[in-house]
Amino acid sequence: MWKFIGTEVLYLFLMTAGTWFDIRTKQVPRWLLLTGSGIAAASRLWIQSEGLWIYVWGSLLGGVFLLLSKCTKESLGYADSWLIFNLGLYLGIWKLSVILCTAFLGAGMWAAVLLVRKKGRKESIPFIPFLTAGYLGVIGW
Numbered sequence: 001m002w003k004f005i006g007t008e009v010l011y012l013f014l015m016t017a018g019t020w021f022d023i024r025t026k027q028v029p030r031w032l033l034l035t036g037s038g039i040a041a042a043s044r045l046w047i048q049s050e051g052l053w054i055y056v057w058g059s060l061l062g063g064v065f066l067l068l069s070k071c072t073k074e075s076l077g078y079a080d081s082w083l084i085f086n087l088g089l090y091l092g093i094w095k096l097s098v099i100l101c102t103a104f105l106g107a108g109m110w111a112a113v114l115l116v117r118k119k120g121r122k123e124s125i126p127f128i129p130f131l132t133a134g135y136l137g138v139i140g141w
Contacts, residue, residue, distance in 0.1 A: 007043050008139045011090065015132040018083060022126040028079035036083065040090035058088030058096045080127040095138045102134035103127065
């Protein structure tokens, strides 16, 4: 149990750092994403809470987002998709689905605010802050 809580806090720290980089520079350092991948993989080796397939399906959903980033020429950034892949491996398909629903709902509401303010359609929205909010909701629930 303590291993899992420590991992959640460490992952929250990494996601908060990713949020900061995404908002400030619109780029997330590769070392941060690789560290997240390492934590996700290590947590699957040390902590076996549910069946393996939940995490495999979560990773596959993350892989779909990586492919989507490639096909759309990074309309959804690689860092966002890589983080979604990491979260799928770390938390599994069900928790990842909740995070994604929360993140897309939050990003959609923020986009509506920008449209009302007439910021234009070319405004880019950092997505990692919305993923972080969804992650906080999942680990806090």
